[in-house]
Amino acid sequence: MITLVKAFISAALAGLLGLDAVQAFQFLLARPAFVGPVLGLLNGCPLEGARIGILLELLYIDFIPVGGVVPPNGTAAAAAGVLAYCAGGLAPSLAFFIGLAAGVLYSPVEYRLRAARSPWNARVEAEVSAGEITLRRWLAGAMLAESAAMTVYVLACAAVAAAAGALPGISRLYPGTDFAYSLMPWLGLSGLYFRFRTQARKKG
Numbered sequence: 001m002i003t004l005v006k007a008f009i010s011a012a013l014a015g016l017l018g019l020d021a022v023q024a025f026q027f028l029l030a031r032p033a034f035v036g037p038v039l040g041l042l043n044g045c046p047l048e049g050a051r052i053g054i055l056l057e058l059l060y061i062d063f064i065p066v067g068g069v070v071p072p073n074g075t076a077a078a079a080a081g082v083l084a085y086c087a088g089g090l091a092p093s094l095a096f097f098i099g100l101a102a103g104v105l106y107s108p109v110e111y112r113l114r115a116a117r118s119p120w121n122a123r124v125e126a127e128v129s130a131g132e133i134t135l136r137r138w139l140a141g142a143m144l145a146e147s148a149a150m151t152v153y154v155l156a157c158a159a160v161a162a163a164a165g166a167l168p169g170i171s172r173l174y175p176g177t178d179f180a181y182s183l184m185p186w187l188g189l190s191g192l193y194f195r196f197r198t199q200a201r202k203k204g
Contacts, residue, residue: 007087007158010039014079015151019143021075032056032078032103039079043086052081052096058188060103070107070114076150077103080157088161091174093181095161102157106150113149117142 014035021030028034032053040049060074081099084090090098164170 003087006043007083007155010042010079010083010087011151011154011158012147013042014039014075014154015147015149018073018075018150019147021073030075032060032074035075035078036082039082040086043082045082045086048085048092049078049082052085052092052099053078055096055184055188056081056099056103058191059100059184061191070111072103073106073110074103076106076153076157079150079154080161083154083158084161087158089165090161090170091177093177094164094170094173096181096184097177098157098161098164102153106153109149109153113146116145 017029017035017038019030020027033056034053036053036056037046037050040046040053043049056074056077060072060077077099079099080102081095084098085092085095088095088098
């Protein structure tokens with residue numbers, strides 16, 4: 001019961017932190033390097049939460065939203081990964097890859113949310129032209145929808161992880177996922193190295 005309550009609280013917190021990516025202040029609170037440790041601390045696994053969050057940060061840091069491209073969502077990835085481990089009872093390695101997949105799969109959801117908000121622009125413009133400025137209502141509606149979608153999505157990922165953890169023979173996957181998980185720091189650091197080297201050459 002306590003685990004279930006923590007899962008709900010964690011998902012709701014992820015929904016709020018996710019707003020910082022675009023909708024709110026942009027203080028980097030939506031980055032997986034922050035979300036992972038915070039949700040890990042809330043669920044009693046701060047070290048593993050920090051590890052999952054930092055590794056996801058290394059892998060996702062190179063994704064840049066350009067035009068209509070929606071990159072993987074780091075908040076959803078970190079939240080799903082931490083809850084897959086803490087609430088779902090999966091091994092850290094498998095929980096990490098579930099989080100990695102969750103971040104990628106959230107992109108179509110986020111794209112649809114943005115598409116649903118697009119028609120609002122004409123309505124807001126019409127209201128402003130008529131002297132009826134009600135931007136707070138539109139912003140509140142957008143934030144509520146974004147936060148609710150993230151909360152439900154993270155809860156769904158946690159439920160899938162819990163169901164996977166109950167499958168007989170799931171532990172047979174752990175040697176493979178553990179090996180792949182051990183390679184993630186090197187993969188993330190190598191990607192970071194090449195990105196900084198490219199930037200340094202541009203400045204040079």
